[in-house]
Amino acid sequence: MANDSTPDPGDSPPPYTQYVDLELTIDSGDVHTDGRIDVNLESKIAKSLAQIADKEQEELVKPPPEDIQAQITETVPCDVKLNIVIQIVGSRGDVQPFIALGNALQTHGHRVRIATHDVFADFVRDSFLEFFPIGGDPAQLMAYMVKNPGLIPQLKTLRDGEIKRKKIMVAEMLGGCWRSCIEDDPVSGEPFVADAIIANPPSFAHVHCAQALGIPVHLMFTMPWSSTRAFPHPLANLSSTSMNDDTANWVSYGIVEWLTWQGLGEVINKWRSSIDLAPVPTTEGPCLAEALEIPFTYCWSPALVPRPWDWPAYIDVCGFFFQEPSPYTPSPELAEFLESGPPPVYIGFGSIVVDNPEKLVDNVLKAVEMAGVRAIVSQGWSQLAGRPDTNVFYIGDCPHTWLFQHVAAVVHHGGAGTTACGLLNGRPTTIIPFFGDQPFWGDMVAKAGAGPSPIPYASLDPETLASAIQFCLMPEAAAAAGEISLKMQAESGVTAAVNSFHRNLPLDRMRCSIIPNQVPVWIYKKGKRPLYLSRTAASVLIKHDRIDATHIKCYPVNPIIIENRRWDPLTGVLSAATSTGTNMLQSTGEMFYNPYKEFKRSRAKPSEGPSTSTSISRSGPSNDGASQSSSQSATTQRPDPFETAGNMAGATLQGFGKFSATYFRGVIVDIPHAAAEGFRRAPQLYGEKPKDYGTVQDWKSGIKVGGKNFVGGMSSGVADIIKHPIKGAIEGGREGALRGLARGGMGMATKMPSAGIGLMAYPFHGISKSIEGAFRTKTPKAIVAARLREGSAFTSRLELSQEDEEEILQVFEVLLSSMG
Structure with missing residues (x-):
């Protein structure tokens, strides 16, 4: 692990705006050295979040407490055996509960790898769990966290340049978490590819690793991290406000998430690019886990902190995780x-x-x-x-x-x-x-x-x-x-957490077509119906030449799609236009700055060719008749002006190309797509749930979504202008008819523009995704290679008999014949 505690004295502090939006930070919250954040509930962000909270409050239905408790304690059978990586950032106290969890998961037949800081290697391996180092120094991290809760930097820390050093550490840990998902065991060399991820939120890589692999992810933590009205965020001090307490509590979670993303968003997106993932939009980075409805298990006792009633069913409070104590003899x-x-x-x-x-x-x-x-x-x-x-x-x-x-x-x-x-x-x-x-x-x-x-x-x-x-x-x-x-003492937190993990797995998608108690990692298409193959089934079929390894693709058991959601046409278009303008401004700057960098680089280039020398010699008689001389020689290298000019011109053209690409993408793809999505979602502003026509992942799905949105938007827009006035008249007479007419007019004014704009916007959005995907092949290829390697090793460990392999081949032939 690289030591970042002694930076180059010549390093200047990073630009403040590169790491944190100061206007946002000052407006919404103030970070203190005591590990708390003064949340300004009168800020623009807080008031916007309060409107969302009040709207969601109307839709909440309080579940019976006994139903929740029964769900937590209910044993969930899971006969599918998984490779599980548990990613943890923090101190020994953060790692210890997951040791107990990992041992419990092993009893269910899962293979468990703990991915955490290097200093805990012996602690993990002594507990008979696999260990993978992710880097990072927990002692430095804890010392930094004392001054900067949640990795949200104070201005003093920014000026000192300490945040720059810690961001290097965070980037190192992000890379380590990704490698923990696909790399071999560092000691035994045993291949490993994760089928599921369990993580604590400060590891930050969890959702992104799961997205790259298409696997389930489950967050577990000892600290409240999900928005609730029951109590404020543990890092938040709430200012006095006219906002009611319940809403203020809920808003505090959003503010802390925004500040955290401001501090780390750039680092995370840069790392995502290294594993061939598109950047997370600025508006989606905060509260990403909540938006994706990632399952969450909290490891504290409900006897101390009861489960908040407004948490959804995929969030559990299971009790503290305790290990069976080892025998101990005091000194x-x-x-x-x-x-x-x-x-x-x-x-x-x-x-x-x-x-x-x-x-x-x-x-x-x-x-x-x-x-x-x-x-x-x-x-x-x-x-x-x-x-x-x-x-x-x-x-x-x-x-x-x-x-x-x-x-x-x-x-x-x-x-x-x-x-x-x-x-x-x-x-x-x-x-x-x-x-x-x-x-x-x-x-x-x-x-x-x-x-x-x-x-x-x-x-x-x-x-x-x-x-x-x-x-x-x-x-x-x-x-x-x-x-x-x-x-x-009456609780069993570890057992409840294992049940929570099993209950939230998409088990209906996690069964091999040939060996039902194994998780599928490959998809094989021949005909209309695909086959989902486990590592064992695929290895046997490849071994006996029944399928070609080039004809199978990785199967995303749990696809994660991060969309830039637009809430209305005005803010959607403004956001897209602002993003396009910012990128164009950056590209304009590069058009002028990059040639200057080329010029400076050429001036600093070391001498490689012929030189012009000047020599000065002085001599005089010596005692032995020999001449005594000294010379001074200075050599200079004039840079080739034609080469420098060519490099500068190339840098200018590169900047201009980026400028042009940004402009055309914004005008043809981003802004029209934002407008189409904004109009499609606008009905939710007056209480109507927008229709979901699917997600755009490539050019095919873009055409499909565009077509569905056109037909649905046009027909629904025309129907609204007839349906709502009639319904209003029946329910409320003349006044109801007028309200219905207004609502129908709003429906037509939003759905039909979405249909018209989206007919081109969605296909172009899909085409851009296909083009981008064509250049992001390094990580998918690495995943395929790792899965093939791990599948071969896994099958070897099973030591299948000839009869077992014959049975796999026979089932494959039967399924193949039924595929048509």
């Missing part, structure tokens, strides 16, 4: 300390890296003395160590599952895993949050009565910490923590 020194007095208080901050660990440990020791307690202090990643004290024991790595059984209370940073472990053991908890979801968990613990209000790290002092410790030692706090513990 003699630790055992002696525990036995030498009353149960101590645990104080530790895990993977948090602080700038001044000496000050932190000094505050801790003073608080312990003031509270009159004994303490076990975890050194953690900040390497906390203070003066010797008979009432304080410093500890290194020790499993919390064992240690928390022997303490009276716990004080920590509020990581979800540490919080869960403390409450599972019925220990009152004080949380000192630094960033991320930590303030959220502090608030939830305090709300449950199992601890005091959280103490932000920035305001930590010995008096406040001592008071919090004394609160935890009160009988009321112990009783509240004990009640939560009883409920948590």
